[in-house]
Amino acid sequence: MIQLKTMLNCIDNSGAAIVECCMVVGQKRHASIGDRIVVVVQKQRGALAEGMAASSSANKVKRGDIRHAIVVRTRQKVQRRDGSVIKFDDNACVLINKAGDPIGSRINGVVGSELRKKRWSRILSMAPMQA
């Protein structure tokens, strides 16, 4: 149940660590796995020492950027067609550009296999495992 103000982990190497949902794309109340959302980057990866030059060179996105993202894990249970249910311990997303291609080149961590049903095969192929 990703909605306005939900904080998500960003699990790709685009440079964002924590993002905040500011809109759910499409006519729906909450986003679930495989849904598209608009996010604001709240925390950058490797922004510990505030070394702007060092961190921004590797990172493709900066703090305060508004980007599109795909939800890949939710705390809310998701039921599948065969009656099995999956639930993760965190909410996570992967940043994409307007065209729908992932901004990062790698994903660390498990993603939900609902992405297959929603035709995000690019993200699925990048993920190390799916559950």
Place this chain on the structure above:
Amino acid sequence: MNAAPLARRPLGCLKASLRQARQHRMFARCMATDADADADADADADPGLPTQQLPPPEHDFFRITDRKTKTLRTAFAVYPPTTIAGTPSIAAAPKNVLGSLHALQIAKMDPTGARTALFAKTRDAAKPGDVLMVTHRRGGEPFAGVVLSIRRRGIDTAVLLRNHLGKVGVEMWFKVYNKNVAGVEIVKRRAKRARRARLTYLRKPKHDMGSVEDLVHAWKKSRKVFSSGKGGAGAAGAKGKGGKAAVAGRKK
């Protein structure tokens, strides 16, 4: 009715009189249908109805006579409550209808009874705290995890497994009688019986078991050792471990 219109339109008069006759006949038929529920014997006395020499059937027919062939054409029949599809039922309806339905469905989905036995309330069955591995028919990685709770609801019986996949906790419910669940194997039993039915405290960081991958790995290795050379295929190797890891509800 004067002669002039009759001369011009001779059929007009005929039409009106025919309509009247038809109406009359319809009225008579309606009355006959209404009456023949109680008086089936004097049906042959009425010339408008076809004669029925057969004995009256068990059920009540709502009759419709075919206009061309003049034979009885039944639209539908009303049976007394003790009959099923025309034949009188011997046994009354079971008391526990839903229970018997579940039993029927379980017998269909689990003919060998392995799945039922694995999640029954017996000593040998899987219990909360055990580590299970569920294999899917549709390929994909088998999901292993510690059992948090077992939901026993007849055919809807399900089991909740928890594991860590790459530092993230993942919980999955599996329907035990699902055909897509190809096999359920006990990887490791809990050393001591859990004193709770639902081990929800295992979600807390203090009690969390973390990943069960190493347990699964060790179990797979031991299965290979105990099975004879061919590599652990199925439950045959697992049985060698003194019944510690057993029961695969595999079919085909």
